[in-house]
Amino acid sequence: MQKITIAIDGYSSCGKSTLAKSLAHKLGYNYIDTGAMYRAVALYALRHDLFDENKNLNKEEMINVLPLIDVEFELNPTTHNSDVILNGENVEREIRTMEVSDLVSKVSAVKEVREKMVASQRQMGKKKAVVLDGRDIGTEVFPKAELKLFMIADPEVRAKRRQVEFSSKGQYFTIDEVEMSLLKRDMADISREESPLTQAEDAVVLDNSDLSKEEQLEFVLKLIADLHYISREEQSHH
Numbered sequence: 001m002q003k004i005t006i007a008i009d010g011y012s013s014c015g016k017s018t019l020a021k022s023l024a025h026k027l028g029y030n031y032i033d034t035g036a037m038y039r040a041v042a043l044y045a046l047r048h049d050l051f052d053e054n055k056n057l058n059k060e061e062m063i064n065v066l067p068l069i070d071v072e073f074e075l076n077p078t079t080h081n082s083d084v085i086l087n088g089e090n091v092e093r094e095i096r097t098m099e100v101s102d103l104v105s106k107v108s109a110v111k112e113v114r115e116k117m118v119a120s121q122r123q124m125g126k127k128k129a130v131v132l133d134g135r136d137i138g139t140e141v142f143p144k145a146e147l148k149l150f151m152i153a154d155p156e157v158r159a160k161r162r163q164v165e166f167s168s169k170g171q172y173f174t175i176d177e178v179e180m181s182l183l184k185r186d187m188a189d190i191s192r193e194e195s196p197l198t199q200a201e202d203a204v205v206l207d208n209s210d211l212s213k214e215e216q217l218e219f220v221l222k223l224i225a226d227l228h229y230i231s232r233e234e235q236s237h238h
Contacts, residue, residue, distance in 0.1 A: 001228055003029075003129035005144075006220075007137035009197070010151030012101075012185050013158040013165075015208055015216070016133040019151070021081060022217045024131045027224075031082055032073065032124050034134030034141070037117050038108040039095035040071045040086040045107055046100065057106040066116055073124075098171060102181060105188030108135070114194050135189050138200035147227060148203035149220065157209045158182055 006023060008016050017033055024031035045051060048065065050058045073082040074090070083092040094100070107113055114136075121141050125132060132141065138148035153161075159179035166173055173181075189197040199205070204223060208216050 003127075004146035004224070004227070005125055005128050005142050006131045006147045006149070006224075007142050007145035007200075007203075008131065008133040008149045008151060009135060009138050009199070009203065010133075010149070010206075011153070011158065011182075011189070011197070013162040013182055014151040014153045015161065015213075016151050018213060019149075019208075019216050019220065020131045020133040022213065023220060025080070026217065026221065027131075028129075030124070030130045032121060032130060032132045033082065033084070034117065034121055034132055034137060035104075036084045036092075036095060037071045037120070038113070039100050039104050040084050040091055041069060041113055041117070042100050042104040042107040043091055043095050044069050044086060046103060051103060051106075055103060055106070057103075057110070059110055062107065062110055063112045066112060069116075071117070071120065093169070096165075096169060098166065098173060098181065101185065105185055105192070109188065109192040109194055111194045118195075135197040136195040138203050139198055140195045143200070147220075147223060148200045149206050150199040150203040151206050151208060153207065154209040155179060155182065 006029070008020050010016050020031055020033070023029065045057060045062055050061050052058070070087050072085045074085050076083045083090050084095055085091070118141050121132065124130070125142060134141070138145055138150070156179070159175055159182055162182060163173060163175055163178045166178070206216065206219065211219070
């Protein structure tokens with residue numbers, strides 16, 4: 001079976017990472033959580049006081065320190081997932097807090113930050129056999145990806161999922177707080193100047209409000225099987 005690039009875009013808490021991890025595991029592909037890379041940059045900015053008391057980012061300083069930021073992935077032997085490594089330190093837990101979630105859009109809106117991260121993502125995905133999820137994978141990072149998905153889900157469903165995720169890490173918020181945070185993130189992602197969140201024209205929309213993880217995986221595996229069938233058909237015509 002020929003190796004392909006799978007690009008998964010969509011709103012936050014639509015289950016992009018869960019699906020991407022399952023797909024990568026099933027296909028024996030590499031998984032790249034691009035959103036986690038921006039979270040790592042946001043954590044760096046937070047630790048180095050690049051946000052003022054009103055949570056505004058010092059863009060100039062952010063651009064200045066970019067050469068000092070190195071974001072990589074490392075396979076976790078226990079979870080079998082890729083952990084995020086910021087300048088040699090495993091920050092997987094630190095980047096998943098509500099504080100970082102609320103700040104990441106400000107960092108990812110900076111053109112120079114996106115350029116650095118996108119270059120890094122393209123490098124990682126060069127050899128194909130890769131599943132990437134984020135906000136601009138199918139439109140900006142890999143516009144020629146063989147399979148593009150755009151995930152959506154009911155806002156209430158998304159908020160409940162994110163609340164469960166926070167609780168599992170010992171962070172407790174009301175459903176309203178979580179939903180408000182998600183809506184703010186959506187607005188920031190859709191309205192930013194640099195690579196806003198938009199659906200690629202050739203993306204398959206996957207609304208998983210009422211789908212189980214198994215049903216989503218099944219749906220995408222069928223799409224991949226169909227893709228391979230189509231490419232075989234095309235080859236037989238040439």
